[in-house]
Amino acid sequence: MxxxxxxxxxxxxxxxxxxxxxxxxxxxxxxxxxxxxxxxxxxxxxxxxxxxxxxxxxxxxxxxxxxxxxxxxxxxxxxxxxxxxxxxxxxxxxxxxxxxxxxxxxxxxxxxxxxxxxxxxxxxxxxxxxxxxxxxxxxxxxxxxxxxxxxxxxxxxxxxxxxxxxxxxxxxxxxxxxxxxxxxxxxxRLESADREQRFRLKISEQAYGVNAEELIPTLEELGIYFAKRGYSIPGILGQTDMNRIKLFRFSFKMYERAIAIIEDKYGPNDLRLVSPLKGLSKAKFLLGSAKTNSRSAMERATEIISNNPTTDTPDFARAIIDLADIYTMTQDSRAYETYQHAWVLLSEKPEYEQLRYDAFAKPKWLHHDDFRPVLKRQPVGIDESTELFVEVEFDVLENGSVKNVEIIESNVPNDKKKSFRDSVRRIKYRPRLVDGNPRVTEGLSLYQTFVVHRPEPTVETTSETGPET
Structure with a gap:
């Protein structure tokens, strides 16, 4: 008990x-x-x-x-x-x-x-x-x-x-x-959530100072939040959603401020820079139009880790894998040789074998487009206590792309089946490696549950004082 x-x-x-x-x-x-x-x-x-x-x-x-x-x-x-x-x-x-x-x-x-x-x-x-x-x-x-x-x-x-x-x-x-x-x-109530987060930044700045080291965790958390918020707004080909861009820019600003504080206090090669650089890399990847900058930020993080005398082989290998993952997600041909580099590093000693297995024994899900498994209403003929789902089967190619997506079983409407299948096709995986070489992996499956949206009252909640910053 x-x-x-x-x-x-x-x-x-x-x-x-x-x-x-x-x-x-x-x-x-x-x-x-x-x-x-x-x-x-x-x-x-x-x-x-x-x-x-x-x-x-x-x-x-x-x-x-x-x-x-x-x-x-x-x-x-x-x-x-x-x-x-x-x-x-x-x-x-x-x-x-x-x-x-x-x-x-x-x-x-x-x-x-x-x-x-x-x-x-x-x-x-x-x-x-x-x-x-x-x-x-x-x-x-x-x-x-x-x-x-x-x-x-x-x-x-x-x-x-x-x-x-x-x-x-x-x-x-x-x-x-x-x-x-x-x-x-x-x-x-996303706009209210945004205002709360900005007010949180204002309070933290008042408490610690705008350039204080104590502000860094808040800046990184806000970087994650606003990148996620920007990504939740679908990017439509040929159109620019200014609110989406604004949210991403705020995310970038948070990471860049954290980086500047660390550089000013500890210099341009300090290991503390790795976390906000990786965050900035992922945020720029999510924007979609900043993929080159995404790679640059991750490359800098990897270089800092590589040049630090306290870095051991497993840490360096993990950094190399993170960089290769970004290359995979941005369809950069350097992914293959970068994964091979990590494989070689983790083959140097027997004690690294488990790390190598965990990293490369099977495909690892890296990224997929934002998919909302939400239905507007309960499907006709299905009891509310019944789980709503789609199960698919697919293959992962050597470059981490998904092919041959087939719906195995489902009880949701056809439009949701199709949307989910299309979403799975856009997933990026870290490929499975055998002897350092990427291999096709067949017959993977994915089971996605759905919920029925039941709207709450629309009264918004915002702090007593929540100024925009």
């Missing part, structure tokens, strides 16, 4: 769209001394020591991932503090801690517990600073229950409290803004 609880907590922290951990809002330093009594009666020394001991036990159990024991201790501590004359804020914090633990078992009960904490704190001050963490605990539970509307409302309120205490550009709201952006993206 303990192992299950740990897995549940990990799932809460990694699968949620909320960009923080509930444990970030654990009230660890609680004072059970007489100064927090609500009456003139002194708290017995033994009672004070008992409460302090229980709280320290709880924190230790959480630190050691003993969540079953922590749940029991948290409930016991709530009961003990409720029976004391300690002020309501202490009880509210104890309740909030209990709610964090309860997230692992019963989300509805976690909301009930943290709502008690919120109610007690609001009586003291409806904008009390401690409400910030309590509200985020509730948002975790609401989000896991799939209640996007309540999650958004709760996050908005927490954001408002952070503004009142620390100003509009407080960095405390960064996890909230990232979460709101993801929620808007998941719900198809």
């Amino acid at each position: 303990k192992y299950t609880a740990i897995l549940l907590l990990i799932a809460l922290f990694t699968c949620s769209s909320l960009q923080a951990s509930p444990l970030d809002y654990l009230f660890q330093d609680l004072d059970f001394s007489d100064e927090h009594l609500t009456s003139s009666h002194e708290l017995l020394t033994s009672s004070h020591e008992l409460l302090t001991s229980s709280h320290e036990l709880l924190i230790g159990q959480i630190s050691n991932s003993a969540y079953d024991e922590a749940r029991a201790t948290a409930k016991k501590l709530v009961s003990e503090v409720s029976d004391s004359d300690l002020d309501s804020l202490i009880l509210a914090k104890v309740l909030a801690n209990s709610a964090i633990i309860e997230l692992n078992w019963d989300l509805e009960e976690a909301i009930n517990i943290v709502n008690q904490a919120i109610d007690l704190t609001e009586i003291i001050n409806p904008f009390h600073k401690d409400l910030f963490g309590m509200l985020l605990i509730r948002a975790f539970a609401e989000e896991k229950l799939g209640d996007h509307t309540s999650t958004t409302d709760t996050l908005r309120r927490a954001q408002h409290i952070s503004h009142r205490h620390d100003g509009v550009y407080t960095r405390d709201q960064l996890p909230i803004i990232k979460s709101l952006a993801l929620i808007n993206e998941d719900r198809g």
Whole structure:
């Protein structure tokens, strides 16, 4: 049971769209001394020591991932503090801690517990600073229950409290803004998601400085986001979608700023440049009209890795493979010789054999055009509980292209079958290698599930202050 609880907590922290951990809002330093009594009666020394001991036990159990024991201790501590004359804020914090633990078992009960904490704190001050963490605990539970509307409302309120205490550009709201952006993206409210991401950049710049090294992770994340957003808008042959171009340009700008910060601080050959250079390469590839620049950025990243004295053979081989993959995706004839180079490197020692096998034993999916497996309505005659799918079989050629695509089985409308088959034809693979030479791989299969789009209300959600930058 303990192992299950740990897995549940990990799932809460990694699968949620909320960009923080509930444990970030654990009230660890609680004072059970007489100064927090609500009456003139002194708290017995033994009672004070008992409460302090229980709280320290709880924190230790959480630190050691003993969540079953922590749940029991948290409930016991709530009961003990409720029976004391300690002020309501202490009880509210104890309740909030209990709610964090309860997230692992019963989300509805976690909301009930943290709502008690919120109610007690609001009586003291409806904008009390401690409400910030309590509200985020509730948002975790609401989000896991799939209640996007309540999650958004709760996050908005927490954001408002952070503004009142620390100003509009407080960095405390960064996890909230990232979460709101993801929620808007998941719900198809893409322009609102874009505004949240730009506001996130503004806050990060205010917090760290426009040229600060601490800004680099945010710049790279925004580079990924805006490249993905640009790619989600279909590029139509012979036409220019200015919004698509604008999104890609913003992505490029983010990567280029990260590169400039690193170059200014560490020089033009520092290994820290590899990550934003690879990101820039992939973003330019996705644009479609910047494939030459895509190759240039990846070539520079590979050269930096090659020239660095700390680079070992496996790392260099991986960089060579990444470069060959870009060559494959951009139909550059140098892909073949570049894959061969990596094969030779990974053939130097027996301990590299597993790496070589993982890289080349079978075709690796590199890229395909953006395909949306979404139906506007449930197909006639198919029950809503039935999985909707298309299964295809195909071959991968020596150059990574897909040929001979055949539909094996499907229960979606014919137009979706055809669209998916055409999409599969555009997939690019890293080819399988035998003795360093690319080989045709026949009879690969791909199983794609579909969902039916059921529109949500169209009310958009955007931060209180979300300026364009």
